[in-house]
Amino acid sequence: MRREKSTAGGGLRRSARRALLRPLRHLLSAVAAIGLVLGALIALPGVSQAAGSLPCDIYGAAGTPCVAAHSTTRALLSSYNGPLYQVTRASDGARADIGLLSAGGYANAAQQDTFCQNTTCRITKVYDQTSRHNDLTPGPAGTSGMGADRGADASEIAVTAGGHKVYGIWISPGVGYRYTGVASGVAVDGQPEGAYMVASGTHVGSDCCFDYGNAESTPADTGNGHMDAVSIATTCYFAPCTGSGPWIEADMENGMFQGDNGSNTANRGNNSPFVTAVLKNDGQTKYALKGGNSQSGALSTWWDGGLPTRAGYRPMHQEGGIILGTGGDNSNWNRGTFFEGVMVAGYPTDAAENAVQSNVVSVGYSGETDVPNGPQGTVTGPDGKCVDVAADDTGTNGTAVQLWDCQNWAEDQHWQHNADGSLSTIGRCLDIEGNGTANGAKVELWDCNGVGGQKWVQQADGSLLNPQSGRCLDSPSGATANGTRLQIWDCNGSAAQKFKLS
Structure with missing residues (x-):
């Protein structure tokens, strides 16, 4: 029967799982980041993307390089001209890589439409756009008790980005992706890191877990602080919460943290069709959560302060796996829609994050994000x-x-x-x-x-x-x-x- 599963008890707990030169380098980094922000703020929505202005270019220039970059809608660094994702055809099992219309540009959705005509396709791989090849594939079964994940229906959700038709990743219960093992360059054992994703603020639920980010190297809950993933959900794990969400939260295993030690009534949530969800964590004492409308405006800072004082989070114990659409133990009961996201090494500056948000807004994302709008109908x-x-x-x-x-x-x-x-x-x-x-x-x-x-x-x-x-x-x-x-x-x-x- 179709009903929301309780988030009390096991559901989320299982898942919801050189010294003289240094100041000069820091000064130069800050100046560069400010320049990036000013450049991004004057950007306007359009059908092209300026070289050097994409999220991974921005983070890299600010000293926090991307170690993973995933999207089905566009390139996330201006030099990228490879495949975004792979689709597998139901009729004959054939596969095709869906690439870009141009280097640093937008997805070639027509390529998918032609390949999948008169049949259905699933997204069976999401390529990492960095040189580290941290690609994501449907995840294996985990200790949550759920079976192995399936790939998302490739044509379930179409939107517009940069004036082009593109497809997102429609996450339903049972759909999810993972890099199993320790992904190249991803933070482990208390190292600093940051992440953002653009996702739907209308296709959301309270079950565990619609996450993107750092997770266990195997699909098992190995304890507090072993995850560091950004999430958007209606999960009020630590009451009280303000409103009904959805909220930008940090899944650090065995808890969905809205800030502080869990509860944070200053976090008022983000419910626009497209939401920019941001998390950064220095791995030792502090973390921050931000959210914004991906179509307009700036980021709101929901938390910028200490890591939880609960046992296991100071320092963090990240394992360097990557998840998309599930929890760390492969709890895959929640729903969501994913368009793009990156993970970076180091603790990003506010200026870099603001510049990334400005770039996201310049894309001009539009369309409904809570209703399947492919060839299907009721x-x-x-x-x-x-x-x-x-x-x-x-x-x-x-x-x-x-x-x-x-x-x-x-x-x-x-x-x-x-x-x-x-x-x-x-x-x-x-x-x-x-x-x-x-x-x-x-x-x-x-x-x-x-x-x-x-x-x-x-x-x-x-x-x-x-x-x-x-x-x-x-x-x-x-x-x-x-x-x-x-x-x-x-x-x-x-x-x-x-x-x-x-």
């Missing part, structure tokens, strides 16, 4: 309920297909009507148990295999016909309660068989 049935897969976006072979209240963010309520007549969601097809044809045969989710039990044709009277059986998709006795398991039955034109493809 299938509504009796009483306006949606055709839904049990198990909250994580359905495997044999999972029941049912009626449920429509939720705009639910990936498994968005179906693609494919050229072969099948209806697919979360990588599988609407199927009849045992490829059956008898009245009352239940429908389920199953790997798309082209059998007759996976063909569905919209009829003029509003029904969905399965040609092999000659019967229609049906709600038993016209029931409309959440969780009603769907079946096939003789076509009779009743309200129980009215299913509309959007």
Whole structure:
């Protein structure tokens, strides 16, 4: 059944897991950073990006170089001209790297559209744009009890950046990415670091964990201070909290910290469609959290002070893994939408972070970020309920297909009507148990295999016909309660068989 999982107890706890020259260098670094800020502040949204002005250029010039840079929308350093991400086609398992329209520019979404035409694709790798090759792939199972992650549907969420169509990464329960092991250059054992991501402030939840940043080298909770990841969620882990979020938080393992020692009522949250979420941590005594609207304005500083005094956080014990969309122990129950993010070595200056925010604003991100808007659409049935897969976006072979209240963010309520007549969601097809044809045969989710039990044709009277059986998709006795398991039955034109493809 589709419901929010409690964040009390185990859910987040498991996861939610040279001396003379030095002043001169510091002075020069500060001057350079101020120059970067002034240059960024006069930037205007447009379809191109100036060389030397992208986030990793800015951080590098300020003495805190990027050690990881991930995005499906654009280059994050001006010299980059490689692939952003890899997609894998469901129809034949073929793979393609999706690159840029030009060096230092925006993603070539048309390349993905052509490759994935008439089938579905998953994002199976997110390339690191630095020279360190800290690429992310779907994560392995962890000690949270969840299975291995799947890659995101590549066409689930399209937005505009720099005047171009681009795709984000739609994170649903069961979707997530990881660099397992110690990533090159990423902070370990109390070293300073910083990170930011651009994510949705509207496609969010309270479950564990929509994180980006430093995590355990293996998918297991190894204790307080072993993570240092930025998060945006509606998780009030340490009460009291101000408002209902979502808040920019620091997942430092076994707690989502809004500032101070956990609770921080000065953190008022960020709920714009695109949010810049910033975290930095010196690894020893202090950390800071900032948030801003990625479409306009400056960053707000929600916390700039001491690390938690709870045991294990002074100093930090980072392990140098990287996660995206999950917790450190692979807790992958939350949801979110990711567009770009970097991790840097060292403790970034405020000037550099302000310049990065100005660059992000200059991109001109636009579009809805809380509704899947690819080739999928909803299938509504009796009483306006949606055709839904049990198990909250994580359905495997044999999972029941049912009626449920429509939720705009639910990936498994968005179906693609494919050229072969099948209806697919979360990588599988609407199927009849045992490829059956008898009245009352239940429908389920199953790997798309082209059998007759996976063909569905919209009829003029509003029904969905399965040609092999000659019967229609049906709600038993016209029931409309959440969780009603769907079946096939003789076509009779009743309200129980009215299913509309959007």
